[in-house]
Amino acid sequence: MKFTEEHEWLLEEDDGIVTVGITAHAAEQLGDVVFVELPDVGATVSKDDEVVVIESVKAASDILAPIDGEIVEVNESIVAEPGKVNEDPEGEAWFFKVRVEADDMAVMDDYMDEAAYKKFVG
Amino acid sequence: MSGKQGENGSGSDDLARFEVQDVCGCGVDHGPGGHPADDHEPEDEGGLKRTPLHALHLELGAKMVEFAGYEMPVQYPMGVLKEHLHTRAAAGLFDVSHMGQVVLRGRTCDVALALETLVPVDVAGIVEGRQRYGFFTNDQGGIEDDLMIANRGDHLFVVVNAACKDADVARMRAELEPGVVVKLLDNRALLALQGPGAADALAKLNPAVREMRFMDVATLELAGAECWISRSGYTGEDGFEISVPDAAAETLARALLTIDAVEPIGLGARDSLRLEAGLCLYGHDIDADTSPIEAALVWAIQKVRRPGGARAGGYPGAERIAGDLAEGVARKRVGVRPEGRAPMREGIQLFAGETGGEPVGIVTSGGFGPTLGAPVAMGYVPAALSKAGTQIFGEVRGKRLAVEVVSLPFVPAGFKR
Numbered sequence: 001m002k003f004t005e006e007h008e009w010l011l012e013e014d015d016g017i018v019t020v021g022i023t024a025h026a027a028e029q030l031g032d033v034v035f036v037e038l039p040d041v042g043a044t045v046s047k048d049d050e051v052v053v054i055e056s057v058k059a060a061s062d063i064l065a066p067i068d069g070e071i072v073e074v075n076e077s078i079v080a081e082p083g084k085v086n087e088d089p090e091g092e093a094w095f096f097k098v099r100v101e102a103d104d105m106a107v108m109d110d111y112m113d114e115a116a117y118k119k120f121v122g
Numbered sequence: 123m124s125g126k127q128g129e130n131g132s133g134s135d136d137l138a139r140f141e142v143q144d145v146c147g148c149g150v151d152h153g154p155g156g157h158p159a160d161d162h163e164p165e166d167e168g169g170l171k172r173t174p175l176h177a178l179h180l181e182l183g184a185k186m187v188e189f190a191g192y193e194m195p196v197q198y199p200m201g202v203l204k205e206h207l208h209t210r211a212a213a214g215l216f217d218v219s220h221m222g223q224v225v226l227r228g229r230t231c232d233v234a235l236a237l238e239t240l241v242p243v244d245v246a247g248i249v250e251g252r253q254r255y256g257f258f259t260n261d262q263g264g265i266e267d268d269l270m271i272a273n274r275g276d277h278l279f280v281v282v283n284a285a286c287k288d289a290d291v292a293r294m295r296a297e298l299e300p301g302v303v304v305k306l307l308d309n310r311a312l313l314a315l316q317g318p319g320a321a322d323a324l325a326k327l328n329p330a331v332r333e334m335r336f337m338d339v340a341t342l343e344l345a346g347a348e349c350w351i352s353r354s355g356y357t358g359e360d361g362f363e364i365s366v367p368d369a370a371a372e373t374l375a376r377a378l379l380t381i382d383a384v385e386p387i388g389l390g391a392r393d394s395l396r397l398e399a400g401l402c403l404y405g406h407d408i409d410a411d412t413s414p415i416e417a418a419l420v421w422a423i424q425k426v427r428r429p430g431g432a433r434a435g436g437y438p439g440a441e442r443i444a445g446d447l448a449e450g451v452a453r454k455r456v457g458v459r460p461e462g463r464a465p466m467r468e469g470i471q472l473f474a475g476e477t478g479g480e481p482v483g484i485v486t487s488g489g490f491g492p493t494l495g496a497p498v499a500m501g502y503v504p505a506a507l508s509k510a511g512t513q514i515f516g517e518v519r520g521k522r523l524a525v526e527v528v529s530l531p532f533v534p535a536g537f538k539r
Binding site for chain 2: 060
């Protein structure tokens with residue numbers, strides 16, 4: 001699993017599919033999540049596009065695409081139960097899966113590993 | 123004649139009685155030197171003021187934020203959502219010591235009639251031991267602040283918003299003195315205990331609180347301190363607001379927190395509770411440009427102060443408000459329920475149709491209502507669109523989403539009338 005400075009995690013699965021979610025640290029900072037708006041399956045996203053809207057009781061935040069690719073699946077269960085984002089952010093409450101071309105996968109090397117992320121959030 | 127100079131420098135004979143009375147109103151026995159300076163709203167390095175419960179908030183794991191110049195708890199480890207639901211189900215303890223507590227004593231005039239020159243409220247009709255909601259108006263009939271006014275026998279006790287308290291005190295000093303002594307208390311904390319379990323919890327410290335009805339005020343001992351208690355609050359729940367001497371505030375808070383039903387609740391949940399209760403937040407739902415009639419606060423202007431009443435008018439902006447009462451208003455505050463799950467927050471523009479057209483209104487406060495498990499909002503719409511059941515649209519991130527205009531409150535009040 002890799003981590004961005006924007007508090008997303010990325011997990012490379014088979015066949016060039018990357019699953020994206022937010023970190024436990026981010027979920028805790030956001031507080032109780034009450035609304036999640038996910039991208040459309042089939043959409044092509046570029047790194048730093050605003051792809052997800054996430055709202056807690058008090059505030060709205062955007063999640064930026066951490067990698068280029070095509071959205072192949074979204075996690076509808078967190079739309080129905082946004083509280084899952086607080087309960088299991090790095091497990092069941094993933095946000096979307098994106099198919100990434102081999103060339104574009106290189107960006108994964110720029111991201112932090114778990115030890116580096118832990119250090120980053122202090 | 124004591125020779126003591128009054129706060130405005132006058133030397134009225136009537137001042138003598140303040141020498142023997144508790145001039146500062148703190149309820150704690152102390153010498154003529156008053157309180158040691160370090161009792162008074164200590165500041166942190168950043169210049170933010172702290173309440174007497176600051177250390178307790180940190181001990182309880184509160185997340186502290188700046189609010190109206192104070193360092194205040196926005197939430198505790200339980201989190202805003204659970205704190206909100208806990209208050210609706212049991213009892214929540216809030217620190218609202220940032221709010222302004224002001225004592226008004228008539229020196230040469232009737233203090234109630236004097237205050238009526240600043241508020242469109244029947245102050246003279248508040249009997250001893252009762253409290254009433256009101257607001258200061260300006261010459262344009264806009265609202266300068268909202269407040270609670272209690273008749274405590276030989277004085278009025280008013281509670282005003284933190285962000286407005288200096289302006290409110292300046293306004294009262296300018297307009298009411300020298301006939302009235304205006305004293306902003308700087309040595310009393312204010313706690314709110316709210317929720318269906320509040321009365322049972324507070325009765326453990328003093329059973330006499332059970333005798334109080336909604337908007338009653340009383341002076342009662344709690345945890346060894348003389349407290350000024352009102353059965354009121356700003357959450358839509360039954361509950362109490364308790365003015366307690368600074369020195370006794372932490373003891374009282376700890377005594378309440380040992381009761382099973384009571385949990386500490388932050389300002390985050392206080393905001394979502396008052397939103398669900400349809401209560402206005404000053405600076406958001408009401409402000410200097412909003413008339414009380416537009417704000418649907420006409421209920422707070424008693425008949426005696428309306429045109430034709432025995433003490434009609436006589437407050438700033440009375441002509442505008444009389445006109446609004448007679449002719450109606452172009453826009454009105456309403457409840458708004460978005461049909462989807464997306465919260466509509468302050469500043470969201472409202473439209474009559476799903477496409478095209480100029481915005482017809484705006485959301486003044488909104489978010490997620492934990493009790494309803496759905497988004498809720500308040501805002502202003504044209505009178506023609508203010509009827510409950512009207513469908514309009516809110517534009518969220520470029521998309522028009524359907525909302526229904528609804529009657530307030532979203533959650534019925536639990537007051538013990």
